[in-house]
Amino acid sequence: MSFTRFTGDTAAMLLIDHQVGTMGWVQSIPFADMKRNALMLANTARILNMPVVLTSSMEEYAQGPLLSELESILPQAFAERIKRAGIVNAMEDPQFAAAVTGLSRRKIIIAGVTNDVCTVYPALTLVSMGYDVQVVADAGGSPSVIGDDMSLRRMEKAGVTLTSTNQVIAELAGDWSTAAGMEIVQQVIMPALQG
Template sequence: MAFERFDAASAALLLIDHQVGTMGWVKSIPFEEMKRNALMLANTARILKLPVVLTSSMEEYAQGPLLAELATILPNEFAARIKRVGIVNAMDDENFAAAVRATGRRKIIIAGVTNDVCTVFPALSLVSDGYEVQVIADAGGSPSAVGDDMALRRMEKAGVTLSSTNQVIAELVGSWGTPEGGVIVQQVMMPALQS
């Protein structure tokens, strides 16, 4: 199969459940690294004008609110976030599924806070619906390394492409020499490398 790059004209980003409570459950990757990577994706999407769908689950309970930084980076998307009432597979939520369809994109980048619950099921659903899916494994994690490994294996076996934050940003940008590429180097990549 020929390689078809995910780029700003073809891809959409789904950020699933990056909530302050839920993020504390992740043990397979350091909290600050996961948070930094999720925010790098959000900033890259803002600069490249990618469609972004944000969702949260049961904000009023243990999961807590979405990261406050997302409201600063993507204020419109934050205000329009899909608040699920405990539905595990975000694609089973009619409002979320409609928002994904409304992007008009068939290449979907997913970062979910827990790969073994928040990410795996929508990724599998989207692949079965004919979407090309990249899961950004280091913008989420799982309560255990084994759980994370099992989720990543299951997704890859089903046809999901596994990727990392830096890899997908480079793929989306295509050239650091473009105006957008230069901004991403200065505002996204360099601060991350220095932190």
């Protein structure tokens, strides 16, 4: 299997259901770590001018609103977020599917909450459609460790590449000495290490 690096010019990012209520259900990773990692991804996408699609499910119910920081980091993507009425697989929502396929990028980075419900099905769908998909396992989580493990195994078996926040950020940056690379170090990596 050949390796072709994901870059800011070739990849798009999907942040699925990083909602305050849903994130509170996660037990497989500490809330603070999951939140920090999701925001690191959002900031990296902003610096690299990557296309980002945000989606939420039933914001007015227990799932709650998306993280408010996402609005500050990605104001346009936040304003254009796809508010699903309850469809589990975001790729079965016509608006979300149109937003993703309209990006004209075949490399997709996904982080979602929860991994065992909201991440697994769009990832499987996109792989079946021929997309090259990476799922950032530590920018999401599940209500149980075993639930998280089962969903990650299922995705990997189907052809999804599993990655971590730091790993995918390094892959996207490619070279820390570039202007964008230095900005990522200063605005994303260092604050996370010091936080």
